Amino acid sequence: MSALIIDKVKKKEDIILAALKVFAQKGLSNATIKEIADMAGIGKGTIYEYFKDKNEIIHRSFFYFQKLFEVDMETILLSDENGASKLKNLTGSIMGIIKNENNDYLDLMFDFWAEGIKGHEKGLMLNEMNKFYKSYRKLFEDVLREGIIDGSIRKDIDPFETSSIIIGTMDGVMVQWILDKKDIDLQKIEKNLINLILKGVGVSLLDKEDSK
Amino acid sequence: MSALIIDKVKKKEDIILAALKVFAQKGLSNATIKEIADMAGIGKGTIYEYFKDKNEIIHRSFFYFQKLFEVDMETILLSDENGASKLKNLTGSIMGIIKNENNDYLDLMFDFWAEGIKGHEKGLMLNEMNKFYKSYRKLFEDVLREGIIDGSIRKDIDPFETSSIIIGTMDGVMVQWILDKKDIDLQKIEKNLINLILKGVGVSLLDKEDSK
């Protein structure tokens, strides 16, 4: 009995994984139920034993997709490093997810963003996305505040806006990478990115003196 | 005669503007020709007097959309300010476009990104997007190099990777803003963003001494 439930759950996951692959190849609208069923190795009708309709598959796929980006932050946040170090580790972790992602799925980011602000159950997905971003921002915000207190992060920054910017930076380079994997080298980007976040690109007066 | 050509061009543009609105509301796939025609205030069949098929509308809309993001860089680039100042102005200009954009259209960014890497004529649009990003990166790269030479930008950054990151930063905050215009205040973001790019968030030893 319990086994049956597990099987049911397992099969739903199988279908979602198949759906994610097809969605990533064709886009949410252009993917057909037939294609998803074929990819999952089951019959077209069977899909409907596990999901109400195509929309539900999209939403479940979205939730599943989102989980792939959840980092286990505990080890980072509970370490006794200073804020700047934690920020560095956090950033590295997220870049690692993007980089290592078994990236049949990553392309879907765009589709879900697009679907989130349009689509039938717009509200549901948009809400979930915003929750996702909010928690991310909170994470970075906390680390930034910690750094301000421990003196490793500049006092004159706004932790809230800045957290938004740092996260954006990673999304943004991901976009360019997805669009042009040949031209963009995520490995190199990562180093420069952390460098930029911590030190900026500008030269201060002190830097100048430093360089004397 | 000349008037007719102008009218023809004008009408194509009208249709594209209508299409952009509908695409932004419904998504590229879900938008129907009927909806576009209605939005343009013309008959369904008329669309086909101006465009071969729906795909052509999508592509033309994309090109039109892309033009909205083209900034007139000349005044910035030809000024006699130093590289850091130019970088600041450039960033501000682009943020200005995002901010001021008559934002029925901005949502489409996601759809075009998604369509670019999928969709039927994937190659065409992807190519165009990459050209767009390449030229943007080149722009920033040149300014960064200029700054390195004039001493306003740190020597130890990689101009190519960094240009990619800076552009990404703006795309990334745009994403969050589109998804949640209530929570994200682009105005404030802009200031912090330029600040972050120039100075970073980290505190150097010199900063620390400075703060004494």
Next chain:
Amino acid sequence: MSALIIDKVKKKEDIILAALKVFAQKGLSNATIKEIADMAGIGKGTIYEYFKDKNEIIHRSFFYFQKLFEVDMETILLSDENGASKLKNLTGSIMGIIKNENNDYLDLMFDFWAEGIKGHEKGLMLNEMNKFYKSYRKLFEDVLREGIIDGSIRKDIDPFETSSIIIGTMDGVMVQWILDKKDIDLQKIEKNLINLILKGVGVSLLDKEDSK
């Protein structure tokens, strides 16, 4: 004034000739008004100044087409040859039309046959076709009777049925010729055809004796 009427008539004929060409290439249903107008070197709308609708063009084209097959029989029929000779000449004349026909049009035979027994104004065209065939049969019937009387045609044939058969023979070889002009040599066919009609293929007892 009279010139204007003539112009009008001339232009109708131009359109019909254009229509015939397009019909022959594309078929009645698949030919478009635009194609006909282009072929006639006039505007699409102009067609409707001369014809009520596409159906009228089809019918007028049919009538025009039919005229191409009308032979001037007088010289043949009024000659003082015997029936068999007249039959031979008549057959040769018709084969000549088929053979010499500027054969962009000949293919249309099938379309008109098909349209005649279906199509919107089925009755009209079918009636016309049957009138055409009736008069042809009458022609041959009269010649056959003449031959029976003058002793050049066998007494034991049925002039009515036989006229139908002789005409059919020519239609039938035309069909094969249209379908496969490489394999079918109308020139040779013609000789054999007249031979067959007059003498048949069978060997009579008398023939046998004759061949001794």
Next chain:
Amino acid sequence: MSALIIDKVKKKEDIILAALKVFAQKGLSNATIKEIADMAGIGKGTIYEYFKDKNEIIHRSFFYFQKLFEVDMETILLSDENGASKLKNLTGSIMGIIKNENNDYLDLMFDFWAEGIKGHEKGLMLNEMNKFYKSYRKLFEDVLREGIIDGSIRKDIDPFETSSIIIGTMDGVMVQWILDKKDIDLQKIEKNLINLILKGVGVSLLDKEDSK
């Protein structure tokens, strides 16, 4: 399993039979998928489970239609009658098919002829038609040669051209019959046709003497 295959084949045939009826009534181009589906007693979409598109239906219908005209020649050809008798039987057989054909379909002859030399996949059908006619001509040609050898057919005819003519004769009377079933009596035609083929209509010198 085997039953399923049979059912699938059976259903395809049902659809083709329905299509043939509708095609015969409306013409190939004017027949709609909806009409075919209705005639077959199934849903519009179901058609596409069995056929790729309308064109495939047309082609399959054509092949099916063509089979209706295939005669089982064996019994005729293997008989020990002479060539002339075989010719007579062959002709009678074919006339029988035309006559007895459950003739909702016969009208389609024109449409297929027309489609064959135009239409999208012109080559395919034309080729098939020509194969059909070629094999028919070969059949008659062989019989004629046989007759020439056994002395029942005149030596001075060309078997190839003549076979073409004889087949044409039957097509030709079929045309007249289809166009005007009231006026044309196939029954009577048949007798006269065989008579004409064997003896011709002309009176030879020998005939004349014979009639003394």
Next chain:
DNA sequence: AATGAATGAGGCTTCATTCAT
């Protein structure tokens, strides 16, 4: 008189969903 831009009815086709097996 001549035109061609505009139109929408109507055709073909796809595909999410149902349901009988």
Next chain:
DNA sequence: GATGAATGAAGCCTCATTCAT
């Protein structure tokens, strides 16, 4: 529970016809 045959709503596109110029 699993399936896929059947379905029809809905979308794209064509094209005969109208009509303002």
